[in-house]
Amino acid sequence: MKRIAVLTSGGDAPGMNAAIRAVTRCGIAKGWEVFGVHQGYAGLIAGDFRALTMRGVSGILQQGGTVLGSARSQEFKTEDGRLKALWELRQIDIEAVVIIGGNGSQTGAYALSQMSFPVVGIASTIDNDLVGSDITIGVDTALNIALEAIDRLKTTASSHQRAFLLEVMGRNCGYLALAAGVAGGAEAIVIPEIEIEPEEVVQSFRRAYEKGKSHAFGVVAEGARYNAEKLVAYFSEHQARIGFELRTTTLGHVQRGGVPTAYDRLLASRLGAGAVATLARGETGVLVGMIKGDITTTPLEQVIGKQKPIDPELFDLAKVLDRQ
Ligand code: F6P
Numbered sequence: 001m002k003r004i005a006v007l008t009s010g011g012d013a014p015g016m017n018a019a020i021r022a023v024t025r026c027g028i029a030k031g032w033e034v035f036g037v038h039q040g041y042a043g044l045i046a047g048d049f050r051a052l053t054m055r056g057v058s059g060i061l062q063q064g065g066t067v068l069g070s071a072r073s074q075e076f077k078t079e080d081g082r083l084k085a086l087w088e089l090r091q092i093d094i095e096a097v098v099i100i101g102g103n104g105s106q107t108g109a110y111a112l113s114q115m116s117f118p119v120v121g122i123a124s125t126i127d128n129d130l131v132g133s134d135i136t137i138g139v140d141t142a143l144n145i146a147l148e149a150i151d152r153l154k155t156t157a158s159s160h161q162r163a164f165l166l167e168v169m170g171r172n173c174g175y176l177a178l179a180a181g182v183a184g185g186a187e188a189i190v191i192p193e194i195e196i197e198p199e200e201v202v203q204s205f206r207r208a209y210e211k212g213k214s215h216a217f218g219v220v221a222e223g224a225r226y227n228a229e230k231l232v233a234y235f236s237e238h239q240a241r242i243g244f245e246l247r248t249t250t251l252g253h254v255q256r257g258g259v260p261t262a263y264d265r266l267l268a269s270r271l272g273a274g275a276v277a278t279l280a281r282g283e284t285g286v287l288v289g290m291i292k293g294d295i296t297t298t299p300l301e302q303v304i305g306k307q308k309p310i311d312p313e314l315f316d317l318a319k320v321l322d323r324q
Contacts, residue, residue, distance in 0.1 A: 003033045004279065005049060005089070006098040008066040009040035009073075009105035012256060013124045013138025015264030017060040017067055019100050022272025023122075024052040030280060035094060039069040040101070041076035041108055047088035061265055064141075064258045070101075076108055086115060096284060098275045100124045102136065103304070106287055110300040118284035120275045121300060124268070126256055129173035131306045132298030133289025137271065140263040142169070142255040143179055149251055150184035150217065157215035157247075163205045163235075165218045167228035167250040174310050176255075177221035182318045188218035189318050190226060193310050198226050198234035202242055204322065209244070216244075270295055 006023045008016045020036065027034040038048040060067050075081035089097065096118040099109040102125025109121045123133035126142035146168050157164040165188075170176040174191025181189035188204040190196060205216035220228050228248040235246040260268070267290060274288040274295035286297035 003035065003092070003094050004096045004098060005035040005037050005094045006052070006068070006100065007037035007040050007044060008068045008070045008124070009099060009101035009108065010070060011102065011125060012064075012066045012070050013102075013126050013136070014064040014141035014256070014258060014260035015137040015268035016065070016100055016124055017063050018260060018265045018268035019122050019124065019137060019272040020052075020066070020068060021057040021060055022269045023098050023275055024057045025054055026273045026276035028054055030276065035092070036068045037097070040071040040105070041073035041081075041085065042071040043069070044085040044088060044097075045073065045075055045081050047091065049088075049092060049094070062259055064260060066100075072104065082111055082115060085112070086117060089117065096120065096279050098122060098279075100137070102127060102130060103307075106130070106300055107304045109287075110285075110304045113285040113300060118279070119300075120278050120284055121287040121303070122271045122275050123287055123289040124271075126176065127170045127173045128175040129171065129307045130287070130289070130303060131308050132287040132291075132296070132303045134291055135267065136289070137264055137268045138256070138260070139176070140267070141258065141261045142176060143183070144261055145255050145258065146176060146180035146219075146251060147184050149249065149254075150180060150186070150219070153249060154215060154217055157217060161214055163216040163218075163244050163246045165220055165228050165231060165246060165248040167220045167222055167248060169251065169255050170221045170223060172223040173307055174221040174224065177219045177224075178310055178314055178318065181219040182314060182321065184219065185217070185321070186219045186318070187216050187322050189315070190218065190220040190224045190231070191310065191315075192221055192223040192225065194315060195225055198231055201226075201231060202235070202238075205244070
């Protein structure tokens with residue numbers, strides 16, 4: 001292996017830069033040349049490659065986002081787009097690509113590997129929905145940002161005896177909402193995987209007030225059937241009967257920004273090194289992730305088009321803790 005490229009794709013995630021740095025430095029340490037592809041698959045199609053150096057990736061470890069840029073390329077979803085990308089890769093003799101990203105990005109990686117081009121994926125998305133890694137790059141940072149928001153919202157909620165709802169990202173996956181709800185002590189957690197009716201949220205909040213709490217707090221996943229918007233509509237429609245108002249905050253992209261936590265930097269560094277080690281032993285067409293603390297590889301065909309289920313025990317725990 002002499003020349004590899006690395007790209008970041010899809011939604012950025014705090015820690016991606018640490019992964020780019022690890023791929024670059026571990027690759028160069030093996031005597032390889034490493035190229036960064038700008039703007040994900042769009043850059044691959046455009047042939048936007050730039051050589052990366054040991055020193056060139058200095059000072060990025062602690063930065064959020066991705067220094068390579070990212071994109072959601074529609075063109076790469078077409079065969080034409082993928083053929084153009086292959087042509088560009090061959091133009092400068094790239095022998096393998098490391099693709100840092102989530103579900104959509106790994107679907108693209110699988111498509112490339114199906115065209116007999118060697119690829120290795122690195123599990124990176126704040127959604128934590130990827131099969132093949134217990135936790136993905138960016139999750140810990142996003143979770144901590146959600147927790148900070150919860151802690152702040154709770155102080156103002158208490159002052160006003162208010163019911164509050166925080167909506168977090170996660171696409172169709174409820175992991176962030178569930179984990180933030182448990183770690184933040186929420187009275188209600190609303191996630192896509194376990195459907196509940198809006199009235200159950202009302203009842204959870206009512207119980208909180210009856211127990212003498214000065215506020216009631218819930219976390220809702222953006223992908224839930226009853227997201228923040230729908231729950232607010234329900235509360236205002238039944239305002240007279242419910243007897244208390246609901247305020248909501250949507251965290252949105254704030255969750256994806258900012259400095260990665262120590263955990264994400266470590267995870268990303270290990271996964272980046274793992275990707276290089278995987279290529280060095282000649283293994284391709286796989287996702288590098290972490291399972292039970294070990295750096296592992298899972299064939300991309302077992303990863304794509306699937307969503308990692310949430311841990312039902314964590315959901316049960318949330319219910320027990322909410323009863324206290
Ligand atoms: O997949 C990561 C994610 O942040 C999701 O949680 C969210 O639904 C989506 O990306 C937002 O995408 P965009 O940044 O393109 O608006």
